[in-house]
Every structure is written in C-alpha cells, then in structure tokens.
Amino acid sequence: MNNRDLIKPDSNFTKEVIGLGGESLKKCFQCSTCSVVCTLSPDDKPFPRKEMLWAQWGLKDRLLGDPDIWLCHQCNDCTVHCPRDAGPGNVLAALRNYSFGHYANPAFLGKAFRNPKYLPLLLLFPVVLFLILLGATGNLTIPEGEIVFEHFMPHIILDPVFLVLTGLIFVIVAMSLSRFWRDMKKSTGSPKSSITDIISGSAISKLIEFLQHKKFYECGSSRIRMLSHMAIFYGCMSFALVTASVFIGTYTVGLELPMAQYHPLKIIANLGAIAVITGCLLIIVRRLSAGKATGNSSYLDWNLVILILIVTSLGILTEVLRLADLATAAYVLYFIHLVLVFYGIAYFPYSKLAHILYRSLAILYADSNNMGGKKTLSPKPRKIRDSEIEI
Ligand code: SF4
Ligand code: SF4
Known part of the structure; x- marks a missing residue:
C-alpha cells in the first residue's frame, strides 16, 4: 500500500x-x-x-x-x-x-505575462518610469542642437535603473531555477545531482554542444530553423558584449558616445543587428508558411520574436535618424526602444527567452544523472491514417 x-x-x-x-x-x-x-x-x-x-x-x-x-x-x-x-x-x-x-515569482506577473490582454499594462510601467525620469531631469522636451541621446537620458540615471533591474531579475531567475532543480530531484528521485557533480562532470562539453547548436542537428530540425536560431543567439550575444564594453569603457577610459560608425564596437553591434533581424524574419516567414512541421505558435512564441525584432529594428532606425539629423523622430524612437529593452529585461523570467537557462539546466541534470541516454535509430515509421486503424 x-x-x-x-x-x-x-x-x-x-x-x-x-x-x-x-x-x-x-x-x-x-x-x-x-x-x-x-x-x-x-x-x-x-x-x-x-x-x-x-x-x-x-x-x-x-x-x-x-x-x-x-x-x-x-x-x-x-x-x-x-x-x-x-x-x-x-x-x-x-x-x-x-x-x-x-x-518565476511573483506568480501574478507570470500569469499576466501569459495573457495578451495585460500587455498594455505591462508596457505602461516602463513608460511611466521613463517619463518620470525625463521629467526629473528636465528633458520632457526635445533637446536642441546635435542629437546626443546622453543629453536626453543621461547614463548616470539610466545605468543605475538598468543595473538595479538586472540585479533584481538575476535574483528572481536564481530562485526560479532553484525551485525547478528541486522539482527535478523530487520528480526523478535521482541520487547524483549536486551542482559540484555537474561542474566537475559535463558542463564544459555541454556548453560547447550548446554553442554549436548540436541538438538541432540531432533532432533533424530544418536547416532554416537552426540557422535562424543561431543568428538570433549570436546577434544577441554581440549586443550583450557591446553593452558591457560600452558600460565599462564609459566609466573607466571615458569612452565618448555616440561612437563613430567605424568603431569596432559599433561594427559588432550593427552586424549583430543584421543577424538578429534576419533570424527573426526567417522565423516569422517559416511560422507563417510551413504547416504541421513548424508546430503551433503560441502568444509567448510570437511575443518573443516580435519583441526582439522590434527592439533591434528600433535600435538601427534610431541610429539612422540620428545620422539624418531628424531629432524629434530619433528621440521618440529612442524612448520607445528604451521602454521595450526594459520590458524585455523586466519580464525575462516569465518569457520564452528564459528557456535558455531551463533547457541548459535540464540537459546538465539529465546528463549528470545518466538520464539522456542514447537512441537506437530505426527507420521512421510510415504515418498511419485513421482509416487504417481497426477498432
Ligand atoms: S519530442 Fe518531438 S518535437 Fe521534441 S525533439 Fe522529439 S520529435 Fe522533436
Ligand atoms: S497518439 Fe501516439 S504518436 Fe500521437 S502523441 Fe499519442 S503516443 Fe504519441
């Protein structure tokens, strides 16, 4: 019993x-x-x-x-x-x-994020926050003269906002992953599952596998799907690298913004943007044109790809408008860009982007507990139609 x-x-x-x-x-x-x-x-x-x-x-x-x-x-x-x-x-x-x-906690945010009717409300928070910041710095009007985003929203204000936000999200994500880890242990009853086992085990080889997107090959995904995934992933990595470098450069060697178009960091960011936009468009076209092989696309799937596409496109468009000296349009788009970047970071734990962390952890867990064994490959069965099934 x-x-x-x-x-x-x-x-x-x-x-x-x-x-x-x-x-x-x-x-x-x-x-x-x-x-x-x-x-x-x-x-x-x-x-x-x-x-x-x-x-x-x-x-x-x-x-x-x-x-x-x-x-x-x-x-x-x-x-x-x-x-x-x-x-x-x-x-x-x-x-x-x-x-x-x-x-991810708080749970009500997770529920709200999954429901499209709360999207305006979730966006309203960063809109109000940035309007307050602009008001506090006296920048609710478009600055005169050369377009410099630093004059509109000074980094000395923007950086602490994003640093605090990122720190908070880091804590939420760490707590979420630790709950997920506990549930995996409870559900599988696996004995060998400490973090030390994992680090001393297969973390490095799995990281290389992950960077190569090897599993996409193994599971026979279409080439387009794998390439679009890689383009978005490496494009976003280039954004992270450039953002971190600009942040460090500004406070250590006095890096001046805006950077020249031929500055290596600018070139990396622009190449990353091209990769991300191409990857997003490929995903959208594939989702709209392919049938069952693409699978269903839920609101969370669309939310992520559209967000990445808009944020990246706005980044490029803002740059073009700045070079064209169209101040009002450039500052307005920059404002929307900031709001969406904030949205992407603030709601990261509830969004599909968090799959990178959950999947990596599950793969490491399965591997360290010898759960992701091998498959004996056999010819794929022919699909059986309903009419052929005898009841
Ligand atoms: S479970 Fe289905 S969708 Fe997932 S990897 Fe296997 S065949 Fe592909
Ligand atoms: S009907 Fe058969 S193939 Fe389809 S989901 Fe169920 S077990 Fe899998």
Missing part, C-alpha cells in the same frame, strides 16, 4: 496547457509512435508519449519536474508522424511555456 504512487490530477492545469498551444493533447491514444520517431528520446526513458499521458491526466507536479520536456528541441517530427494529430511537439512546447510562469 505504501509503495503506491499518489496521483494528484489537476484539471485546471490540463486546461492551461491546452490554452498555451497543446489543444490536441486529448487525442493521444498512447501508440508511442512519437517516442519512436524522436531522435533525441533515449531508449531507456523515452519521451514524449509518457508526457502526453501525464498531461491528459493533469499530473502537474510530475510534468513540471520532468527534465525530458526540456530535452526536446521542438523539431516536430513527432507531431508530423502522430497518427492522431495529437501534436506531441506542441504539447511539450506548451508545458515549457507553462513552466516559466510557474517557477
């Missing part, structure tokens, strides 16, 4: 997963085709068949602590081959989207 598992179904959880893009999950009849076709699913503990069952039953605790939902790289092979069109790839994506809001 004591060895029996206590099942705690949560029907609201199932409804939420359905609302986040897993609408076909109840069609699954447990044939396991998905687990067979998935090249990332190991032989000894395959996914996503079991996750489909758990999602149907509303086994929230078991699913949220399941590292396997993060081992999936959303190639959607399983969705294409599912004879019931149950969309297992979409269900795993919906579970991941649910996790961001579940683990």
Whole structure:
C-alpha cells in the first residue's frame, strides 16, 4: 500500500496547457509512435508519449519536474508522424511555456505575462518610469542642437535603473531555477545531482554542444530553423558584449558616445543587428508558411520574436535618424526602444527567452544523472491514417 504512487490530477492545469498551444493533447491514444520517431528520446526513458499521458491526466507536479520536456528541441517530427494529430511537439512546447510562469515569482506577473490582454499594462510601467525620469531631469522636451541621446537620458540615471533591474531579475531567475532543480530531484528521485557533480562532470562539453547548436542537428530540425536560431543567439550575444564594453569603457577610459560608425564596437553591434533581424524574419516567414512541421505558435512564441525584432529594428532606425539629423523622430524612437529593452529585461523570467537557462539546466541534470541516454535509430515509421486503424 505504501509503495503506491499518489496521483494528484489537476484539471485546471490540463486546461492551461491546452490554452498555451497543446489543444490536441486529448487525442493521444498512447501508440508511442512519437517516442519512436524522436531522435533525441533515449531508449531507456523515452519521451514524449509518457508526457502526453501525464498531461491528459493533469499530473502537474510530475510534468513540471520532468527534465525530458526540456530535452526536446521542438523539431516536430513527432507531431508530423502522430497518427492522431495529437501534436506531441506542441504539447511539450506548451508545458515549457507553462513552466516559466510557474517557477518565476511573483506568480501574478507570470500569469499576466501569459495573457495578451495585460500587455498594455505591462508596457505602461516602463513608460511611466521613463517619463518620470525625463521629467526629473528636465528633458520632457526635445533637446536642441546635435542629437546626443546622453543629453536626453543621461547614463548616470539610466545605468543605475538598468543595473538595479538586472540585479533584481538575476535574483528572481536564481530562485526560479532553484525551485525547478528541486522539482527535478523530487520528480526523478535521482541520487547524483549536486551542482559540484555537474561542474566537475559535463558542463564544459555541454556548453560547447550548446554553442554549436548540436541538438538541432540531432533532432533533424530544418536547416532554416537552426540557422535562424543561431543568428538570433549570436546577434544577441554581440549586443550583450557591446553593452558591457560600452558600460565599462564609459566609466573607466571615458569612452565618448555616440561612437563613430567605424568603431569596432559599433561594427559588432550593427552586424549583430543584421543577424538578429534576419533570424527573426526567417522565423516569422517559416511560422507563417510551413504547416504541421513548424508546430503551433503560441502568444509567448510570437511575443518573443516580435519583441526582439522590434527592439533591434528600433535600435538601427534610431541610429539612422540620428545620422539624418531628424531629432524629434530619433528621440521618440529612442524612448520607445528604451521602454521595450526594459520590458524585455523586466519580464525575462516569465518569457520564452528564459528557456535558455531551463533547457541548459535540464540537459546538465539529465546528463549528470545518466538520464539522456542514447537512441537506437530505426527507420521512421510510415504515418498511419485513421482509416487504417481497426477498432
Ligand atoms: S504518436 Fe500521437 S497518439 Fe501516439 S503516443 Fe504519441 S502523441 Fe499519442
Ligand atoms: S518535437 Fe522533436 S525533439 Fe521534441 S519530442 Fe518531438 S520529435 Fe522529439
């Protein structure tokens, strides 16, 4: 009697997963085709068949602590081959989207972020904050003379705002990941799972794998998907590098802004912007044109790609307007750019961007506990049509 598992179904959880893009999950009849076709699913503990069952039953605790939902790289092979069109790839994506809001505190922000009707309210906060800052520095009007954004919003004010915000988000993310870690331990009951094991184990090799986007190759994602993902990732890395360098340069060697167009940091930022914009456009075109192989795109998916595209495009446009000496347009776009950058950082723990951290942690956890075993590859099964199934 004591060895029996206590099942705690949560029907609201199932409804939420359905609302986040897993609408076909109840069609699954447990044939396991998905687990067979998935090249990332190991032989000894395959996914996503079991996750489909758990999602149907509303086994929230078991699913949220399941590292396997993060081992999936959303190639959607399983969705294409599912004879019931149950969309297992979409269900795993919906579970991941649910996790961001579940683990990050405060919970109401996670819920608000998942719901498009709260978007104006979430944007209103940085708008009001920056208007107050502009008012406090006497810059509610467009500055006269040469366009220098420093005159409009001085770094001495802007930097502490973003530093405090980043510090706060860092704490929230660290707490979220630690809750996720505890749930993985509880859910899998794995004995070897200390952070020391991980660092002394496979962290470096996994980091290299991650930088090479190796799993995208392994799971047979389309080349376009992998390239667009890499373009956005490395483009954003270049922004992080340039921002950190400018920050350090301003306070140590007195780096003057705006930098000349041929300054190496400016060139890196512009190349990064081209990569990011290209990657976002490729993703958008692919999502709009491809069918089942692309999977469902939820509000969180669109929110992320549109945000990255707009923030980057505004950055470039602001630069062009500054060079063209169109002061009003340049300052207004710069203001919107700042608001959106703040939005991206402030709501990072609840957004799909946080998948970088959850996925990395789950991969390390699975690897250090020998959970991400090998797959014996077999020819992919032909898709069985409903008409061929005898009941
Ligand atoms: S292939 Fe489809 S029906 Fe079969 S177990 Fe997977 S999700 Fe369910
Ligand atoms: S989407 Fe791809 S990686 Fe994810 S479970 Fe399906 S087949 Fe595997």
